[in-house]
Amino acid sequence: MYAVFGLKKVLTFITGLVVLVIIGLMVKESPTNFIEFGKTAWKVASGVVTALIIGGSIPFIYRRVWRFYEFVFKDAYPDLSGEWKGTIDSNYSVHRAIQSAASSPSESLNPLDPVKIDAISLEPFEAKLTIRASLLKINILMEVQGLTDRSDSYSVAATPVVAKNDEPHRLVYIYKSKHFKKAADDESNHTGAAEVQLRRHADGSIQMIGYYWTARNWRRAGNTAGILNFVRVD
Structure with missing residues (x-):
C-alpha cells in the first residue's frame, strides 16, 4: 500500500524520520567522539526503518494505523483488508x-x-x-x-x-x-x-x-x- 503515497514520498518520510532521530541523539548526548556517535546513529536509524517495515507488515498494527490515517484524511485511500x-x-x-x-x-x-x-x-x-x-x-x-x-x-x-x-x-x-x-x-x-x-x-x-x-x-x-x-x- 506504500504505492498510495508514491515511492518518492515514502523515502522522503523515512529520511526525515531518520534525520529527526539523529538530531534528537545529538541534542541528548552532545557527542564528542563522532565515530562512535555515527555508529550509534546508524544503529538507531536502522532500527527505526526496520520497525516501520515490520510494523507495517503486521496486520493488527497496520490496520489500526491506516484507519487513523483515514480518520484524519477523509478522502484517503481506504484500507482494503x-x-x-x-x-x-x-x-x-x-x-x-x-x-x-x-x-x-x-x-x-x-x-x-x-x-x-x-x-x-x-x-x-x-x-x-x-x-x-x-x-x-x-x-x-x-x-x-x-x-x-x-x-x-x-x-x-x-x-x-x-x-x-x-x-x-x-x-x-x-x-x-x-x-x-x-x-x-x-x-x-x-x-x-x-x-x-x-x-x-x-x-x-x-x-x-x-x-x-x-x-x-x-x-x-x-x-x-x-x-x-x-x-x-x-
Missing part, C-alpha cells in the same frame, strides 16, 4: 449462446448484432474476496461458485491507484485462476486482470465495482469478461 462478498456478472452466457447457435442447424445468432447480444443476460455468479493488505503488498484471494464447480484465484500483482481530480480511487490487479473440476472444453488455469473503482457510501460501507477480463481459451476466442461488484463485510 477484510472479507468482501458480491457477484461476478460474466459474458459466459453470450459464449454459450453463440456456441449453441453455431452447432445447431436451425438456430442462428449474429455475434456482431448488438440487439441480439444485448438480449442475452450476463451470467451471475456468487463470489467472495479475501484481501490482505499491508504497507508492502496487497494479496487478493477470490472464490467463485461456478455452474458446476468452484474456482479460486489469487493475485500475482496489485496496485492501488489514488484518485485524481474527481475520479474515484481504483485498484488494478493481475491474477491466476484455478478450476477444480474443469469442463472438457475448458482450461484448468488461466490468467486474468481487473480494474475496479472504490466507492465509499454515506453509511461507511465500501463498494468495489469494475471490469475483469481473462486470457481463458483465447485461441478459440473464448475469453471471458464481465463485471465485479463487491461490498466489504468485515
Whole structure:
C-alpha cells in the first residue's frame, strides 16, 4: 500500500524520520567522539526503518494505523483488508449462446448484432474476496461458485491507484485462476486482470465495482469478461 503515497514520498518520510532521530541523539548526548556517535546513529536509524517495515507488515498494527490515517484524511485511500462478498456478472452466457447457435442447424445468432447480444443476460455468479493488505503488498484471494464447480484465484500483482481530480480511487490487479473440476472444453488455469473503482457510501460501507477480463481459451476466442461488484463485510 506504500504505492498510495508514491515511492518518492515514502523515502522522503523515512529520511526525515531518520534525520529527526539523529538530531534528537545529538541534542541528548552532545557527542564528542563522532565515530562512535555515527555508529550509534546508524544503529538507531536502522532500527527505526526496520520497525516501520515490520510494523507495517503486521496486520493488527497496520490496520489500526491506516484507519487513523483515514480518520484524519477523509478522502484517503481506504484500507482494503477484510472479507468482501458480491457477484461476478460474466459474458459466459453470450459464449454459450453463440456456441449453441453455431452447432445447431436451425438456430442462428449474429455475434456482431448488438440487439441480439444485448438480449442475452450476463451470467451471475456468487463470489467472495479475501484481501490482505499491508504497507508492502496487497494479496487478493477470490472464490467463485461456478455452474458446476468452484474456482479460486489469487493475485500475482496489485496496485492501488489514488484518485485524481474527481475520479474515484481504483485498484488494478493481475491474477491466476484455478478450476477444480474443469469442463472438457475448458482450461484448468488461466490468467486474468481487473480494474475496479472504490466507492465509499454515506453509511461507511465500501463498494468495489469494475471490469475483469481473462486470457481463458483465447485461441478459440473464448475469453471471458464481465463485471465485479463487491461490498466489504468485515
